[in-house]
Amino acid sequence: MNHLVIKSNINHAENEISITSNKYDEIKFLFPYEPLPSFSCHDYALWAILPLAMKNGDHIEIHEPISKRAYDSVKKIANIWYFWIPNFYKKINITAHNIIESNSFEKNNKNLMCFSGGIDSTYSAFKLQQDNIKNVDSLTVHGMDYKFKDTSKFDQLMEKTKKLRNSVFTNSHFVKTNIYAIYSQHKCNPSFTHVTHIFSLFASLSIFEGYEQYLIASDDRLDQQFLIHPYGSNSASNRLMKNSTGNLVTLDDDVTRLEKTKYLAENEFDLNSLSVCGNAKARPYNCGICVKCLRTKSMLLAILDYVPNIFVDNELGNDWFSKIDLTDLNNQMYAFDTLLHVESKNAQDSFPGFDNLRKKLYTAMLNRETNKLKNYTKFQIVKAIF
Ligand SMILES: [Zn+2]
Numbered sequence: 001m002n003h004l005v006i007k008s009n010i011n012h013a014e015n016e017i018s019i020t021s022n023k024y025d026e027i028k029f030l031f032p033y034e035p036l037p038s039f040s041c042h043d044y045a046l047w048a049i050l051p052l053a054m055k056n057g058d059h060i061e062i063h064e065p066i067s068k069r070a071y072d073s074v075k076k077i078a079n080i081w082y083f084w085i086p087n088f089y090k091k092i093n094i095t096a097h098n099i100i101e102s103n104s105f106e107k108n109n110k111n112l113m114c115f116s117g118g119i120d121s122t123y124s125a126f127k128l129q130q131d132n133i134k135n136v137d138s139l140t141v142h143g144m145d146y147k148f149k150d151t152s153k154f155d156q157l158m159e160k161t162k163k164l165r166n167s168v169f170t171n172s173h174f175v176k177t178n179i180y181a182i183y184s185q186h187k188c189n190p191s192f193t194h195v196t197h198i199f200s201l202f203a204s205l206s207i208f209e210g211y212e213q214y215l216i217a218s219d220d221r222l223d224q225q226f227l228i229h230p231y232g233s234n235s236a237s238n239r240l241m242k243n244s245t246g247n248l249v250t251l252d253d254d255v256t257r258l259e260k261t262k263y264l265a266e267n268e269f270d271l272n273s274l275s276v277c278g279n280a281k282a283r284p285y286n287c288g289i290c291v292k293c294l295r296t297k298s299m300l301l302a303i304l305d306y307v308p309n310i311f312v313d314n315e316l317g318n319d320w321f322s323k324i325d326l327t328d329l330n331n332q333m334y335a336f337d338t339l340l341h342v343e344s345k346n347a348q349d350s351f352p353g354f355d356n357l358r359k360k361l362y363t364a365m366l367n368r369e370t371n372k373l374k375n376y377t378k379f380q381i382v383k384a385i386f
Pocket of ligand 1: 276277278279282286287288289290291292293294
């Protein structure tokens with residue numbers, strides 16, 4: 001096993017926290033708009049280094065104080081991913097020299113929620129407002145959807161979402177980090193799934209010590225999570241991710257993205273704050289032609305019978321789905337939900353390309369099942385049936 005010694009460094013002059021080690025490039029967290037958070041343990045450092053350690057089977061050694069809750073939780077999560085994807089993630093070990101019992105940390109009776117401006121976090125934020133829940137702060141991480149150096153686009157996102165954030169959250173926090181780029185550089189994501197996103201987020205959340213709960217909007221409804229498993233942010237392993245004072249709570253995993261979009265569209269929510277685009281050059285505005293924009297545009301058309309003016313290109317032609325790869329399970333889910341909704345309104349004739357999309361989707365769904373069966377021998381299938 002590779003010995004990995006990590007060190008957490010606090011630089012008050014530069015308003016920066018970093019994690020250095022004997023193996024990997026420096027992971028930085030910067031706070032351009034607020035003072036450095038104060039914390040008594042370095043749980044964030046363990047969470048931040050974990051995907052790198054899992055990828056390479058490291059034995060992590062840390063001298064800075066960490067909480068018992070985080071120590072236990074990091075080991076549990078590492079074992080889960082090792083068990084789920086043993087070809088990709090390896091077993092890790094941790095030697096922590098200063099473990100602090102968790103009842104010694106002060107809590108602030110508040111919650112901290114990840115907010116990106118996409119449909120999922122916008123829906124969950126709007127629901128908090130509707131439910132009159134007031135003790136929530138937000139954290140937006142710069143360095144994931146927006147590249148570390150792309151400050152002007154991130155500033156535009158902050159401006160676009162300001163009204164919503166100010167009306168829902170007590171305080172809006174921002175952290176700028178290169179963590180996502182370091183994970184990519186070391187190829188910490190398996191090719192068929194996306195894992196590192198949740199570690200980038202929970203490491204960033206854990207810098208803000210004291211919260212009772214750390215909230216993240218679910219990407220998919222629970223049954224849909226089963227379909228795309230194993231995927232980084234999921235209701236099963238998220239709930240086991242802990243730091244000194246709180247754990248990660250997945251919000252709204254009982255609704256699909258279509259249902260979230262419908263709720264926003266039908267409850268007088270100002271859709272102008274939505275940033276759904278997958279094209280880095282266009283963000284935070286919505287290009288209207290990338291796959292993510294097309295999915296959202298078609299959902300909105302199915303729900304409202306028109307496309308609201310939140311895309312640079314607002315058109316949706318008969319072959320709008322030709323660029324959408326329906327072997328991708330996420331795309332299958334959206335197409336399935338959208339077609340079901342159109343059918344429920346009996347609006348098949350007015351929805352562009354309905355019949356062709358339905359045929360293409362059902363072929364892709366059947367192929368998915370056939371491909372699964374290919375993993376078994378004829379003998380195994382016959383044995384399972386009889
Ligand atoms: Zn786009």
